[in-house]
Amino acid sequence: AQTVTQSQPEMSVQEAETVTLSCTYDTSESDYYLFWYKQPPSRQMILVIRQEAYKQQNATENRFSVNFQKAAKSFSLKISDSQLGDAAMYFCAYSPVTDKIIFGKGTRLHILP
Amino acid sequence: KAGVTQTPRYLIKTRGQQVTLSCSPISGHRSVSWYQQTPGQGLQFLFEYFSETQRNKGNFPGRFSGRQFSNSRSEMNVSTLELGDSALYLCASTLGTGAPNTEAFFGQGTRLTVV
Numbered sequence: 001a002q003t004v005t006q007s008q009p010e011m012s013v014q015e016a017e018t019v020t021l022s023c024t025y026d027t028s029e030s031d032y033y034l035f036w037y038k039q040p041p042s043r044q045m046i047l048v049i050r051q052e053a054y055k056q057q058n059a060t061e062n063r064f065s066v067n068f069q070k071a072a073k074s075f076s077l078k079i080s081d082s083q084l085g086d087a088a089m090y091f092c093a094y095s096p097v098t099d100k101i102i103f104g105k106g107t108r109l110h111i112l113p
Numbered sequence: 114k115a116g117v118t119q120t121p122r123y124l125i126k127t128r129g130q131q132v133t134l135s136c137s138p139i140s141g142h143r144s145v146s147w148y149q150q151t152p153g154q155g156l157q158f159l160f161e162y163f164s165e166t167q168r169n170k171g172n173f174p175g176r177f178s179g180r181q182f183s184n185s186r187s188e189m190n191v192s193t194l195e196l197g198d199s200a201l202y203l204c205a206s207t208l209g210t211g212a213p214n215t216e217a218f219f220g221q222g223t224r225l226t227v228v
Contacts (some may be wrong), residue, residue: 044222
């Protein structure tokens with residue numbers, strides 16, 4: 001079965017510091033997509049970053065970058081220069097090419113001023 | 114363009130009642146997925162509809178059902194409500210044609226409280 005595991009239910013980071021959120025997944029597929037979604041308190045879920053499994057280069061979006069280790073089935077999110085607005089629930093998600101998106105249970109990130 | 118619209122935003126229902134939630138996807142998107150979000154459980158997949166057909170189904174009892182209309186709008190129905198059905202129900206829309214269009218756009222959700 002395809003599963004996504006986020007082992008850190010909650011994390012805290014000092015403002016302006018760097019934090020890494022962990023995610024592992026299980027699949028027998030060779031082609032798939034991985035995502036990190038952000039859900040701010042009482043606000044809509046939005047896509048932070050996506051990674052195509054066939055691409056070896058790690059995706060980056062401004063202060064957000066991923067460390068994609070396909071053999072280890074690991075997909076961590078690094079947030080640099082953390083800001084108060086980064087406080088949210090972060091969900092790691094996996095999707096085969098033409099199938100549903102499967103989400104992890106989320107990591108709640110607190111930003112300490 | 115308009116985002117994903119879910120109605121209503123909040124609902125309070127009594128055990129045993131039934132409820133219908135609505136989701137209007139982004140214009141042009143043909144796939145709508147439904148998720149149940151509860152504290153500690155993350156997002157659990159309910160089902161996905163594409164072009165009026167259920168394409169995928171999660172591991173939920175038959176009390177949970179859905180449908181999609183020709184304009185891609187989708188409804189989700191829960192019958193014989195139980196206290197454990199209290200959750201945030203999220204709808205996500207995608208183009209539905211697979212990669213590279215897998216990015217899901219979410220609505221704000223419907224907060225269902227069963228008392």
